[in-house]
Amino acid sequence: MIDLYFWATPNGYKPLIFLEEAALAYELKPVNIMKGEQFDPDFLAIAPNNRIPAITDHAPKDDQAPLSIFESGAILLYLAEKTDAFLPTSLAGRYDAVQWLMWQMGGLGPMAGQANHFVTYAPEDVPYGKKRYVNETKRLMGVLDKRLADRPFVATTYSIADMAIYPWAKGVDSVGIDWQHDFPHVAEWAARIAERSAVKQAYDIGDRIKNHQPLDDEARQNLFGSDKK
Numbered sequence: 001m002i003d004l005y006f007w008a009t010p011n012g013y014k015p016l017i018f019l020e021e022a023a024l025a026y027e028l029k030p031v032n033i034m035k036g037e038q039f040d041p042d043f044l045a046i047a048p049n050n051r052i053p054a055i056t057d058h059a060p061k062d063d064q065a066p067l068s069i070f071e072s073g074a075i076l077l078y079l080a081e082k083t084d085a086f087l088p089t090s091l092a093g094r095y096d097a098v099q100w101l102m103w104q105m106g107g108l109g110p111m112a113g114q115a116n117h118f119v120t121y122a123p124e125d126v127p128y129g130k131k132r133y134v135n136e137t138k139r140l141m142g143v144l145d146k147r148l149a150d151r152p153f154v155a156t157t158y159s160i161a162d163m164a165i166y167p168w169a170k171g172v173d174s175v176g177i178d179w180q181h182d183f184p185h186v187a188e189w190a191a192r193i194a195e196r197s198a199v200k201q202a203y204d205i206g207d208r209i210k211n212h213q214p215l216d217d218e219a220r221q222n223l224f225g226s227d228k229k
């Protein structure tokens with residue numbers, strides 16, 4: 001059994017999609033990051049960076065003690081290794097997927113995240129920040145669009161790279177990027193991913209647990225307040 005520490009955000013959906021795809025037994029442990037539950041000592045013992053997602057695998061492959069992992073990219077790699085699934089087995093194929101996973105972890109995720117911060121959440125208007133991160137997000141979406149021009153999935157087969165990139169790519173409309181129109185190969189790929197029953201199931205689960213509370217002062221403090229952290 002795997003415990004998945006989850007909130008309905010792009011990084012949270014990545015391992016949830018994997019667990020649904022692989023039909024692994026798991027228990028969802030919601031961590032309401034708007035309410036500051038990411039700072040609970042029990043959660044910090046598993047995820048010292050106070051960010052979701054994280055997992056605890058109570059039956060790791062090596063039959064050793066339960067294993068906890070944070071960082072969504074590490075979790076996806078772990079789950080792929082555990083199940084021998086969603087990561088090509090050839091050396092070239094494997095690193096093809098891994099390099100795109102790293103591209104998401106170090107590129108699209110952080111840049112789109114910062115763009116979203118400056119466009120949606122920053123308490124003051126910072127035109128330079130907005131422009132820098134929205135432009136960089138657009139550039140990255142262009143890179144992804146080129147990559148998908150002649151293949152159905154990001155790597156040779158549907159893999160953890162698609163699972164990592166999809167939740168972020170589909171969210172960039174929140175920073176004013178009309179990706180369905182401007183990046184047609186991404187749009188076709190995203191439609192292919194969205195049709196998968198495991199992906200539908202993951203988003204249904206996320207919708208059910210999501211607390212649609214407004215971004216009030218308490219949530220702002222928990223997410224962006226510097227003194228608490």
Ligand SMILES: N[C@@H](CCC(=O)N[C@@H](CS)C(=O)NCC(=O)O)C(=O)O
Pocket residue numbers: 009010011012033038050051052053070071072073105222223224
């Ligand atoms: N690099 C981390 C990023 C995780 C992350 O930023 N999680 C956000 C939600 S998408 C979070 O937990 N935020 C809580 C906070 O900022 O306190 C990963 O990929 O797991």
